[in-house]
Amino acid sequence: MSDTRLARDGGNPVWTDGWPLWPQPGPGAERRLLDTLHSGRWAVSGHWTGRPALESELATTFAEFTGARWCLPVDHGSSALLTALHAVGVRPGDEVIVPGLTWVASASVVARAGAVPVLVDIDPRTLCIDPAAVAAAVTPATTAIIAVHLYSAMADMDALRELADRHGLALIEDAAQSYGARWRGRGAGSLGIAGAFSTQQGKTLTSGEGGLFVTSDAQVRDRAEMLRGDGRRYARGPHTVGRPDLEEVPAVQGWNMHLSEFQSALLLDGLERLDEQNRQRAAAAELLDKLLTEYGDLEPVDPYPGNDRRAYYHYVIRLRDGAFGGHDAATVADALGAELGYWIHPPYQPLNAHPLYDPRRLPGVAEQGRAAGFDPARFHLPAAHREARRAVVLHHPMLLGSEDHLHAVIEAFDKVRQHAADLVPGSNR
Ligand SMILES: Cc1ncc(COP(=O)(O)O)c(C=O)c1O
Secondary structure, eight states: OOOOSOGGGTOOOSOOSOOOOSSOOOTTHHHHHHHHHTTTOOBTTSBOOSSOOHHHHHHHHHHHHHTOSEEEEESOHHHHHHHHHHHTTOOTTOEEEEESSSOTHHHHHHHHTTOEEEEEOBOTTTSSBOHHHHHHHOOTTEEEEEEEOOTTOOOOHHHHHHHHHHHTOEEEEEOTTOTTOEETTEETTSSSSEEEEEOOTTSSSOSSSOEEEEESOHHHHHHHHHHTBTTEEEOSSOOOTTSBSEEEOTTSOOOBOOOBHHHHHHHHHHHHHHHHHHHHHHHHHHHHHHHHTTTSSEEEOOOOTTOOBOOOSEEEEEEOTTGGGGOOHHHHHHHHHHHHTSOOBOOOOOTTSOTTOOGGGSTTTTTTTOHHHHOGGGSOOHHHHHHHHHEEEEEGGGGGSOHHHHHHHHHHHHHHHHTGGGOOOOOOO
């Protein structure tokens, strides 16, 4: 018997046939992992076996993918950001401008480096950092800007580049969510002095955990290589089988942020399919934009013209004023998720109200009298809050399904729209 109530009220869901799994290993992944297993080399810090570490192959392949000159694989996206901050010379006490709507790590790494994260508002068109808000936040203590390319759009790299040049600031890209996106033909991550990517489980290129740092600046590259390796770097001289491949350089204080060879194997596998998957995601997102906006109550993300190729980590659609009975995104997303059997959710909580973000909790901050500067509540982020209340977010594996999957999404929006009067506020954040 068909029960036409909302699935969250016990009715029949729109879709019960599941969604594409993520991550998806390619046909060559097992061979690569097994070869690594028996290779005698599981880490960069292992011995030379007669052939370069897989991570060097990954570094070359990924640098080419982005268009940056160099890549250094690291253990997390957060480490790539931390490496970038240290490598470009951000110092304790400096101010670093960060968008107020992003994953907490974009800002928490700044505090971890001893610098002050200055949160600024977003441009509602793209959900990315608002260049006008950046301009208003620059002070004599500012030394860097972190541009986050959020969900499916790139930050305005022309405006940010102009600001960075005018004030002598380092422009760092947090490209964790934008593999393959382009700005005027140039790859995300390659436009600033350094770019940081995450290869954590949910990302469109993943090794479970991991990260990738890119730069085209030789000095930054050299410092970054030692920073991520406890001060070690690949030996510049000839290699000897059975001896370490790394040499010790007493130049910078680093940490061990190396990526393992197994993770490099998975990323080389993922890179072989990334372009094709990105094309599929983009085609699905374009179809959703077209069909979901037909009623006029939903508004898609509006990328800047310079963002000539989009990459979809999350697909985002916004509820216009009064749409869906005036309910917020959390309520609508919860109902949609029940119809589709997948986690659909609102965006991140803005960082001046995010339960996981409060750098005053870092060791030493209160004792050193730095708590006031680190208080997230001192920043005003009205656009971030408005968008967080009205944006519904779909994770990228939903874009990798069949046409039937996409039509189920449309049907679920239709059903929830028709039942808007039955919705009860509730969050699945
Ligand atoms: C925008 C953004 N920045 C930074 C990170 C941090 O990456 P990781 O979790 O690999 O440290 C993430 C990943 O979650 C992210 O989405």
